[in-house]
Amino acid sequence: MSYERAHIRKMHGYVPGKQPTDPTAIKLNTNENPYPPSPAVMDALRAVSPEELRKYPSPFADGVRAVLAELHGLAVDQVMVVNGGDELLRLVITTFVEPGQSIGVLDPSYSLYPVLAQLHGSPVVPIPLADDWSVPDDAGARLDDAHAPLTFLVNPHAPSGTLVPIDRVRALATALPGVLVVDEAYVDFVDPALGHDVVALVKAMPNVIVLRTLSKGYSLAGLRCGYALGARELIAPMLTKTRDSYNVDAVAQRVAIAALTDQEYARETWRKVREERARLRETLRGLGLESPPSQSNFLLVRVPGGPTAAAKLHAGLEEKGVLVRYFSSDVRLADKLRITIGTPEQNRRLLDGLRDLLGAGAA
């Protein structure tokens, strides 16, 4: 006898990447920033007072919103703070999708989207990405046919790391019937020379919500803080109705302000990740492990020899204490590994392990 609702009993939950207890493990499996958060973050933590913990926090996280509005050149009511980007994914579904209505997903992408759709009782309309992971030209028309009130686009794309140019995102948002959520969890790692900037789209389009997180770019995955940018009419119902009251705790608000204010520190970590990304990609290619050009903090490498070889390499690395991510159940990903960019030392340990396992130990 089960007390669960029928559709929840039938579904599987999201499977997170492993969080090993062994402190010597090289963790390249969940796309954390390999560098510690800003020293200003640790100062802010130490400055938390008992009084701040005794009282409820600012209900709308107004201090954080003010910093974000300034940072992005938007009005405060175009910004909302959430308890991790994942909270926003759930909120947009609750706010904009009637149970049973379809949710558009560019496929493959973040495996949490279909899980949240299932929770809501909504079928997913998967739009397969092209072989180079680009968005197909007819994606908007197909989502229109499906009457999808909400569509998720992760950009830069996960798990490939490729970037959809802003013009293409705008075209998709224009062709869609409903709201487009542009999940920019990894946008901080985009090469600034590309001039990628989604904020103009937020200002111009009535149906675009951008997700950002402090988990990756600001080295704060343990804190749980993210935010939404969007038109006032999209932000307001989430802010005043569907969100939990006090969704962002007092410590998170204080720390988020410190992290966001120290842009210089964060930007330096992004620069180092980009530098290592370029170097690691070249070296992996030399080992026969090709990956598409990534604007994110990970690479999706193809393992010659197909799914069996990929599974074996994944397990072999884990035995050596190097964790990477393997998505065995998706046909297009089963011959690939997703590897987070680590520090130079972590990447060296990864490469040593790979050379050993690929039988190129002498090279």
Ligand SMILES: *Cc1c(COP(=O)(O)O)cnc(C)c1O
């Ligand atoms: C990390 C991530 C998020 C948000 O993560 P939080 O830690 O909940 O802020 C959202 N989308 C994608 C694709 C991610 O990788």
